[in-house]
Amino acid sequence: MDLNYxxxxxxxxxxxxxxxxxxxxxxxxxxxxxxxxxxxxxMMLVGAVSAFYVGTFTEDKWLGLFVALIAGGLMxxxxxxxxxxxxxxQVASGLALTIFGTGLSAYLGRSLVGIPPTSTFKxxxxxxxxxxxxxGKIFFNQDIMVYLSIILVAILWFxxxxxxxxxxxxxxxxxxxxVDALGHNIFLxxxxxxxxxxxxxxAGGAYLSLAYSPSWIENMSAGRGWIAVALVIFxxxxxxxxxxxxxxxxxxxxxxxxLQALGVMIPSNFLQMLPYIFTFVILxxxxxxxxxxxxxxxxxxxxxxxxxxx
Amino acid sequence: MxxxxxxxxxxxxxxxxxxxxxxxxxxxxxxxxxxxAGLFVLITGKDPLQLYGEIxxxxxGSSYGFSETLxxxxxxxxxxxxxxxxxxxQLWNIGAEGQFxxxxxxxxxxxxxxxxxPKLIMLPLMVSAGFICGGLWAxxxxxxxxxxxxxxxxxxxxxxxxxxxWMAYLVYGPWKDxxxxxxxxxxxxxxxxTLPVFGNTRISYAIFLVVIIAVAIFLLxxxxxxxxxxxxxxxxxxxxxxxxxxxxxxxxxxxxxxxxISGIAGMAExxxxxxxxxxxxxxxxxxxxxxxxxxxxxNPFSILLVSxxxxxxxxxxxxxxxSGFPSSMVSMFQxxxxxxxxxxxxxxxxxxxxxxx
Numbered sequence: 001m002d003l004n005y006x007x008x009x010x011x012x013x014x015x016x017x018x019x020x021x022x023x024x025x026x027x028x029x030x031x032x033x034x035x036x037x038x039x040x041x042x043m044m045l046v047g048a049v050s051a052f053y054v055g056t057f058t059e060d061k062w063l064g065l066f067v068a069l070i071a072g073g074l075m076x077x078x079x080x081x082x083x084x085x086x087x088x089x090q091v092a093s094g095l096a097l098t099i100f101g102t103g104l105s106a107y108l109g110r111s112l113v114g115i116p117p118t119s120t121f122k123x124x125x126x127x128x129x130x131x132x133x134x135x136g137k138i139f140f141n142q143d144i145m146v147y148l149s150i151i152l153v154a155i156l157w158f159x160x161x162x163x164x165x166x167x168x169x170x171x172x173x174x175x176x177x178x179v180d181a182l183g184h185n186i187f188l189x190x191x192x193x194x195x196x197x198x199x200x201x202x203a204g205g206a207y208l209s210l211a212y213s214p215s216w217i218e219n220m221s222a223g224r225g226w227i228a229v230a231l232v233i234f235x236x237x238x239x240x241x242x243x244x245x246x247x248x249x250x251x252x253x254x255x256x257x258x259l260q261a262l263g264v265m266i267p268s269n270f271l272q273m274l275p276y277i278f279t280f281v282i283l284x285x286x287x288x289x290x291x292x293x294x295x296x297x298x299x300x301x302x303x304x305x306x307x308x309x310x
Numbered sequence: 311m312x313x314x315x316x317x318x319x320x321x322x323x324x325x326x327x328x329x330x331x332x333x334x335x336x337x338x339x340x341x342x343x344x345x346x347a348g349l350f351v352l353i354t355g356k357d358p359l360q361l362y363g364e365i366x367x368x369x370x371g372s373s374y375g376f377s378e379t380l381x382x383x384x385x386x387x388x389x390x391x392x393x394x395x396x397x398x399x400q401l402w403n404i405g406a407e408g409q410f411x412x413x414x415x416x417x418x419x420x421x422x423x424x425x426x427x428p429k430l431i432m433l434p435l436m437v438s439a440g441f442i443c444g445g446l447w448a449x450x451x452x453x454x455x456x457x458x459x460x461x462x463x464x465x466x467x468x469x470x471x472x473x474x475x476w477m478a479y480l481v482y483g484p485w486k487d488x489x490x491x492x493x494x495x496x497x498x499x500x501x502x503x504t505l506p507v508f509g510n511t512r513i514s515y516a517i518f519l520v521v522i523i524a525v526a527i528f529l530l531x532x533x534x535x536x537x538x539x540x541x542x543x544x545x546x547x548x549x550x551x552x553x554x555x556x557x558x559x560x561x562x563x564x565x566x567x568x569x570x571i572s573g574i575a576g577m578a579e580x581x582x583x584x585x586x587x588x589x590x591x592x593x594x595x596x597x598x599x600x601x602x603x604x605x606x607x608x609n610p611f612s613i614l615l616v617s618x619x620x621x622x623x624x625x626x627x628x629x630x631x632x633s634g635f636p637s638s639m640v641s642m643f644q645x646x647x648x649x650x651x652x653x654x655x656x657x658x659x660x661x662x663x664x665x666x667x
Contacts, residue, residue, distance in 0.1 A: 038463065042645070078649060088652035091402050091463060092604055096652060099597060100645025104350060107639040218636060223471050230464045269479035276471040283468075287460040 072202020444573015
């Protein structure tokens with residue numbers, strides 16, 4: 001295997017990891033505020049279908065992305081109402097959101113199947129940086145949404161660990177009654193976190209339908225939303241580790257696709273299983289580690305907050 | 311409690327909830343769920359009432375539709391009874407879809423490679439194979455859950471994809487029928503490997519097994535010591551540990567049984583309906599099963615009833631395809647109903663009252 005081929009696999013890995021990165025970052029935000037949202041898969045699908053619909057008919061990918069953000073946010077709003085106001089099980093509500101989103105996207109996209117895209121995100125080489133040997137081709141010859149996702153990781157890291165808003169967000173997920181006692185509005189903070197999380201899942205969906213494989217196919221996220229949720233545990237709720245996990249996953253996925261081209265005699269179905277098995281193994285290993293270190297998981301994750309029961 | 315988003319209303323906790331009230335809340339939730347999903351149909355310029363009418367007509371409007379609804383009810387009820395057992399212990403097994411596939415795989419193995427066996431041996435063998443394979447597949451997420459508390463929701467779901475691709479490998483590869491014009495299916499099962507059906511319908515005798523399992527689960531939960539242990543472990547692990555119940559053992563046993571029942575569903579589908587293994591053996595039975603279990607509040611007899619309703623919705627969904635709609639849009643209705651059922655739960659435990667000024 002020559003170097004150029006390895007570079008091509010790694011560059012494709014970054015692309016394959018990007019939709020998962022967006023979704024993972026969104027889930028990190030929601031879970032940091034104490035709300036588990038298993039509806040990522042559904043939010044991604046609705047994001048993907050709305051981005052493709054709007055992007056294709058207006059011939060404007062940016063408008064498509066914008067609408068995907070709104071759609072993802074609205075989907076998350078449903079979860080917020082059910083879990084924050086009605087204090088229902090976050091697991092059950094998230095599952096409902098995924099089921100709902102699968103059906104809604106299939107319904108909305110019924111006339112989009114087979115339609116060619118008119119406006120997509122294409123690779124834009126960054127001057128100078130893209131000339132760096134090896135790294136340039138892997139990281140700096142990508143589409144704008146890849147660059148945006150890297151910037152987003154930096155922003156989130158800064159907000160989480162260097163600002164008061166980030167401190168508040170993390171505190172809500174750790175000890176909501178203490179934050180409440182300080183006079184902050186728990187419900188508002190959780191609402192914002194869940195909705196922003198949904199918007200990012202929508203962006204992940206938009207990446208699928210406008211950049212990764214520009215088209216609409218029913219159920220096109222194919223479990224990536226679930227992989228994103230699993231990666232949050234791997235990331236120990238840290239945006240930087242989410243980036244690492246998403247890219248690692250992306251490389252595994254692209255390796256699977258390229259192995260056959262290299263003449264490795266493994267049936268393609270086994271290669272298709274690879275990312276899911278990999279995520280499963282990563283989930284088991286990191287959970288064991290996290291348990292050992294007794295750190296990471298927001299203490300109030302999954303617990304509805306009620307002022308009278310505090 | 312001050313609840314800014316509810317304005318002048320507040321939520322009071324009540325500990326009593328009559329059966330009638332529960333029923334009323336369930337029905338209201340379903341109606342509101344259908345209205346909410348209908349809104350999305352309406353804003354895209356279609357008539358939701360006409361759509362619902364079509365679903366109703368095709369599912370229970372004719373004797374054929376009615377019998378098809380029962381055909382769909384069987385796998386739904388099996389899987390839902392399976393997941394309900396895990397849910398009772400607060401184990402979120404959402405891998406019923408994969409357990410269904412692997413159960414179908416196990417049963418098909420005997421049908422295809424031991425085709426000379428007499429029916430009386432073959433069918434029990436296939437049921438056992440489905441049971442054991444489905445159960446073992448559920449142990450894959452159960453073991454890390456039991457020993458290291460690995461999130462079983464995500465792990466069981468991820469395995470659905472693995473099971474799906476395993477199945478695809480078989481029907482596109484070694485198990486493909488050489489005379490099948492290259493379609494992804496195995497050769498047809500011998501007569502000895504097919505479940506008997508009622509008259510000229512497609513309803514197999516597996517429906518008896520569904521009822522037996524429902525009764526067995528009811529008795530287990532209501533009267534057995536182990537059933538009591540499951541419920542206690544589900545509501546509080548601390549209490550269970552204190553009472554000397556082995557959490558690890560119970561997680562493994564409950565997940566095995568849960569997967570095993572979904573595995574039987576897979577067996578019943580290939581042996582009773584399809585008579586072969588093929589790539590598309592489920593329109594998402596394992597996912598709909600989750601909704602059914604929650605909607606039925608884990609009560610085994612309610613599960614039978616709700617499975618019938620959801621079976622009708624699936625049959626309706628298939629018929630919508632002829633009008634140019636994707637059959638998977640029924641999950642939009644299912645998800646929407648579940649939203650309102652979950653939100654409605656609060657009215658069972660709490661009451662909305664006007665704030666005293």
